[in-house]
Amino acid sequence: MSLIPWVVFAVIDRAAPSPQWAAASAAVAALVIAWPSLVARSPLSLDLLAIGLFVVMAVAAFLAGPHGRQIIADYGRTMATGALALFVLLTLPFAPFTTQYARRVVPRELWGTERFRRTNVVFSAVWGVAFAFMTVCHLIAAGDPGDRRLSTVCNWLLPIAAVIAVLRFMDRYRQRQTAEPGAPHRPD
Known part of the structure; x- marks a missing residue:
């Protein structure tokens, strides 16, 4: 759910190139998504990033x-995904972002294990690399904003392929983890 604001931004920006409304819509989506955790006083770091960004x-x-809006229209996806990649990679050593989500499904007694920590470092690192890749793709597309084919490939096809690749990697990683001898059959 926490990545939905980036999708909202991309879709609205594509449908009607008005970066102010795309960003405002993404901010509202981020606030709506974060609202339950904000009320519970346990906000997710990615939700806070989305709201602020x-x-x-x-x-x-x-x-x-008009000139400033054009820069944001051309490079908004690059900025948004770049901020996401930086956040994920910079917080990786001390607070892998996937840990907050994993704690929702992994029993509390496993949170302090090396396996739990290692899995979240790996998953967060893979997401960080995927977001960095998407940032480069968006930057390439921004280099020629009038090229529809380039925009489709770099703003949509390659980023979607990256997300699918990460999800497949995570699934295979989980399967390997549960196949290890003595491993509990619980998700990480």
């Missing part, structure tokens, strides 16, 4: 003149 992008786009 898209509010800043929306304000910048609303305040910028």
Whole structure:
């Protein structure tokens, strides 16, 4: 759910190239998604990033003149995905972002295990690399915003393929983990 604001931004930006409304819509989506955890006073770090990032992008786009809005329109996906990649990779050594999600499905007694920590480091690192790859793809597409084929490949096909590759990797990794001798048959 926490990645939905990035999807909202991309879809609205593509449908009507108005970066201020795309960013504002993504900020609203992030707030709606985060609301239950905010009320419970246990917000997810990725949700907080999404709210902050898209509010800043929306304000910048609303305040910028036509030239500034054009830069955000051309490079907004690069900025948004780049911020996501940086966040995931920079927090990896001390707080892998997947840990917060894993704790929702993994029994508490396993949270302190090396296997739990290692799995979340691996999963967060793979997501970080995928987000970095997507950032490069978006940057390539931004280099020629009028090229529809390039935009389709770099803004949609390659990022979707990266997400599918990460999900498949995670599934295979989990299967290998549960196949290890003595491994509990619980998800990491």
